[in-house]
Amino acid sequence: MPRRTPQPHTPTLLPKTHSHTHSTSTSTVTCCYCDYKFWAFNDPIFRLGRNHSHSLKPWFSVGVGFALTALLAVSLLLPLTLLPHHLTTFLSFFAAPLNDAVYVVAATLVSVSVHEFGHALAAASEGIRMEYVAVFVACAFPGALVAFDDDVMQALPCFAALRVYCAGIWHNAVCCAVCGLALLLLPFMLFPFYIHGESPMVLGVPSVSPLSGYLSSGDVIVSVDGVPIRNAQEWMDMAVFLNEMSLNERNRSMDAQSVGRSGKGYCVPNPMMEESKQMLVGNNLSLCPDGLTSFTTVPCSYTSISGEDHLRNIEKTYCLDAKDVVKLNKCGDGWPPSITNDSNCICSQDESLCLSPVQIPGLIWVEVTYSWPYSLECLRVRRKSFADSRNSDSMESNCGGTFVFIGDIISMARSVQLTAYQPRWAFPLGTYLPNVLERFLRCTFQVSLTLALLNSLPVYLLDDCYLWFVGQSYPQLDKAPSVRKLKSSGGGS
Numbered sequence: 342m343p344r345r346t347p348q349p350h351t352p353t354l355l356p357k358t359h360s361h362t363h364s365t366s367t368s369t370v371t372c373c374y375c376d377y378k379f380w381a382f383n384d385p386i387f388r389l390g391r392n393h394s395h396s397l398k399p400w401f402s403v404g405v406g407f408a409l410t411a412l413l414a415v416s417l418l419l420p421l422t423l424l425p426h427h428l429t430t431f432l433s434f435f436a437a438p439l440n441d442a443v444y445v446v447a448a449t450l451v452s453v454s455v456h457e458f459g460h461a462l463a464a465a466s467e468g469i470r471m472e473y474v475a476v477f478v479a480c481a482f483p484g485a486l487v488a489f490d491d492d493v494m495q496a497l498p499c500f501a502a503l504r505v506y507c508a509g510i511w512h513n514a515v516c517c518a519v520c521g522l523a524l525l526l527l528p529f530m531l532f533p534f535y536i537h538g539e540s541p542m543v544l545g546v547p548s549v550s551p552l553s554g555y556l557s558s559g560d561v562i563v564s565v566d567g568v569p570i571r572n573a574q575e576w577m578d579m580a581v582f583l584n585e586m587s588l589n590e591r592n593r594s595m596d597a598q599s600v601g602r603s604g605k606g607y608c609v610p611n612p613m614m615e616e617s618k619q620m621l622v623g624n625n626l627s628l629c630p631d632g633l634t635s636f637t638t639v640p641c642s643y644t645s646i647s648g649e650d651h652l653r654n655i656e657k658t659y660c661l662d663a664k665d666v667v668k669l670n671k672c673g674d675g676w677p678p679s680i681t682n683d684s685n686c687i688c689s690q691d692e693s694l695c696l697s698p699v700q701i702p703g704l705i706w707v708e709v710t711y712s713w714p715y716s717l718e719c720l721r722v723r724r725k726s727f728a729d730s731r732n733s734d735s736m737e738s739n740c741g742g743t744f745v746f747i748g749d750i751i752s753m754a755r756s757v758q759l760t761a762y763q764p765r766w767a768f769p770l771g772t773y774l775p776n777v778l779e780r781f782l783r784c785t786f787q788v789s790l791t792l793a794l795l796n797s798l799p800v801y802l803l804d805d806c807y808l809w810f811v812g813q814s815y816p817q818l819d820k821a822p823s824v825r826k827l828k829s830s831g832g833g834s
Contacts, residue, residue, distance in 0.1 A: 376477035390465020404511025459512030550756035580754035604675025712741035
């Protein structure tokens with residue numbers, strides 16, 4: 342915010358300006374206010390503003406129109422945001438998780454610097470040299486300001502003063518636009534070094550994550566239940582979709598009094614079933630040795646069964662290794678239609694039965710296919726594949742895999758950190774650079790927008806307060822000639 346340095350007889354809430362002839366900085370500390378003032382940028386900013394005043398004045402004139410429009414809009418919409426529902430939605434947009442604290446601090450420094458630089462540059466273009474720059478904490482609230490001489494500011498014409506006071510809001514709005522444009526163009530800017538939108542790459546898996554031990558940093562998620570995944574949003578959307586499907590299946594099963602089937606089946610060959618151990622099931626429970634999973638038949642068209650038919654079909658349960666089963670063809674109506682080609686539970690003659698895992702109610706069976714393209718083994722196989730195209734099957738087996746997750750799929754999806762960018766070459770820290778840029782730009786956009794809206798509020802000591810002051814201080818336009826004369830003489834000093 343801009344601050345006009347008052348004269349000795351004028352009361353003020355902030356400390357008055359001090360002489361800095363023999364010092365480049367000074368500080369003030371009181372019971373509820375402390376600041377740090379410095380003058381290192383006074384001359385460079387003043388020269389920059391004076392040398393480019395002809396182009397800067399039209400630039401800041403556009404800012405006046407924007408700031409006054411924002412002032413009017415915020416003043417009209419402010420009562421609506423105070424309603425409970427709208428207030429919760431409004432605050433949730435600006436909320437940031439604790440792990441973004443570093444980005445919020447960095448974004449705040451950038452946004453505040455852009456805001457105050459706008460005031461200082463606008464004043465310099467009008468021929469006003471700022472007194473000092475101050476970083477302060479007042480009653481536990483941090484902030485920053487640029488101070489100007491009170492008499493010189495009052496000598497400015499009305500529209501010139503508006504250009505100075507509106508410059509902070511205008512620069513924050515421009516900062517928001519730059520950050521938004523950078524986010525949109527980031528995939529194109531990073532294209533020479535990163536692949537974007539093919540498959541999300543894992544940045545981190547916390548130890549408490551249900552996927553800990555299955556995925557690690559640098560792995561790439563290829564598909565979920567056979568559906569290709571291109572970015573983190575599709576990963577979350579697929580988890581929500583499968584969760585809704587599971588809830589619908591659970592409700593249908595409860596209505597039909599059926600238990601234990603998920604609708605996701607696999608066409609199991611007869612030899613595999615003959616080698617498996619068959620277990621008798623009672624009281625809706627199935628037991629298999631460690632490392633094996635219980636499978637039972639899937640009825641065609643997934644019609645629920647009950648009574649004697651239910652007991653006859655569920656008595657025979659097969660204990661199979663899930664790692665081998667997930668490699669087989671899929672059947673049943675629990676999969677997305679594109680996976681089974683709408684064939685339901687039809688299998689070939691060599692795959693006579695469609696078997697489905699016996700699940701605990703409330704848990705979801707999900708297949709996750711992934712790859713680790715940057716592992717040493719995969720890079721070695723990839724080099725060989727360039728020389729021999731027949732090594733493609735070997736490359737797939739050495740660079741990827743599939744595992745089954747059984748549990749809360751929403752918690753699973755939220756427990757990993759993903760990015761849509763994959764580095765074209767394996768180099769240190771290259772995995773995290775796009776994510777750092779995205780989070781910083783997003784935080785800077787939100788913080789800069791917050792500053793623009795906050796300074797548009799009719800609150801004392803903020804920019805909007807000075808806009809109202811300027812409107813009341815210059816009610817008559819016939820004072821403009823004498824003011825221009827004072828401004829002209831001040832600009833030449």
